[in-house]
Amino acid sequence: MPTLNLSGAIRLLVLLAVFLAGVWSQASGLIDEFIFYLPDVQYLVVQHLWLTVMSGCLAILVAIPLGILLSRPSMARVAEPAMQVLNVGTTIPTLAVLALSMSFLGIGTVPAVFGLFVATLLPITRNTYTGLKGVDPALMEAAAGIGMSPTQRLLRVELPNALYVIFAGIRTALAINIGTVPLAFLIGAGGLGELIFTGIALYDTVMMLAGAIPTALLAIAVDMLIAITAFLLVPRGVNPSRA
């Protein structure tokens, strides 16, 4: 085939590899073993997502208003110190956050949601704040100069122009969130971590993968979902992906 180009060849090779992997896993009985875990996976995925949705929504609901509040001119004095505190907060490992929240709130869903909420809060707040602060001062002057009230300026100029950066924050935060939920198993909140950690403990690769692969797929799916939402919600004029 003289007309076959490089990307076509690569695509063909990838398809071939996937096919061979499928053949191999079927032949070695791996697929059957996975199917054995299917009911567990279904139950745990729901639990996993539920933890993400609860902590994620809570974080978005708190972080965006917090970021907006800190970006107001009247808060200029406290905003930078507050952002520094949040930045330091980001460096605390999420496992440590979960451990800390367990020591205050005990075990179960509540401390897990709280720990995940704290870990998710920071990137969203930071991006909201940075995004709003990054709006061109000339735009703000124009908006003020033509007679928009502070609220109108926020809703019609600042937020639409910062939205892309805010969404980037939500994307990062939820990626961290989904990836951290397996740790929630350690403080008794369930989720796909149950299969992963039990798999590790029992040295059962299939069990471990039955937890790890859905976790990875969930992370990708959520990331895509946020990307699509951003694509649709961010106004076309300030949306790099729709330029």
Add this chain to the structure above:
Amino acid sequence: MIRLDNLTKVFDTPKGAVTAADHISMEVPSGEICILLGPSGCGKTTTLKMINRIIRPTSGKVFINGEDTTSLDTQDLRRNIGYVIQQIGLFPNMTIEENITVVPKLLGWDKAKYRERAREMMHMIALEPDAFLKRYPSELSGGQQQRIGVARALAADPPVMLMDEPFGAIDPINRAVIQDEFLKMQQELNKTIMFVSHDIDEAIKMGDRIAIFRAGKLVQYSEPDELLAAPKNDFVESFLGEDRALKRLNLVKVRDLASEEIGLVRPDDTLADALDRIESYGYQNSIVMVNDKRQPVGIINAAVARTTQGHCRDHYQSVPVVVSLDDDLRKVASLMFANDMTWVPCVDDDGRIVGQVTQRAITHHLGSRYRAHSKREGDASAAEAASSPATKE
């Protein structure tokens, strides 16, 4: 009408209080463009921004059409003042139509009315509505964006406009075009406009009046011709530049100093007559030949007239240089220099010769104002010496 009454702004900085605008009092009559001009940091922008309270005045008042604006709500005040800034500041998240209709929407116009208004504004700034209204600012060139910026400011038809170096970020060629368009619009709209600039040529071109600022103080507030003819002090003089007499050429029209007296020949005249007239009118090297309608058809050269016999109709050359009554003296001077002439015939709209402009008339016109000025200054200093400490006007 915009009237500023002792408008003052003091900024508190770590290095102490800085007076950015010091008791500025001035009045811009309705329908005129007033240019605030000065070096950077002179207080011109501060003064402008105090009018719509982007900067809050420390003291002093602003009157718009006779009404003290101090008691007005800030948002209401701003919605009734068009505002154009150098950075343009179109909202990138909104379409061109949304940008233009922002103020009408804030004022609560109904949808049909403001959409119609957007199309009207696009026609006014000479951009095709169907091609542009649904696009976003980032898809437009700088010049187009600033046209939209002006349209946005004018959309709610405010009586007053503030413009902060509106054309400063546009390349020189486009700038001249936009300036011309804007002046044309202003002829119809008759807005009262305050306009900050640091470009003396722009000020002379655009301004009905020019206010020169220095270190927070209003130094001189005059019409452009007056400013160039009679700068109040050395600072103004040096700011205007050493070629300020030449800059005045832009401001004077041929109409102002054309004399009706002009020497002409007709095709039937002899070359001897032509030579006579060249000498009696003091033309050095040529004279214009006109047809029956007094339209110029050519010139007779003195050298030819001197050495040749015959009628003018057989010995004329090319179409002569002419200017119209509405041309400015800059063009006249340029033509004189380019063609080595000391006079230029001027024609009316039908192309008939109605008179001439001489180099002498130009230099006299420009010079008379200087002489009057230096005389007045002499008187003033004499008076001051007699009764010091006299207060200045």
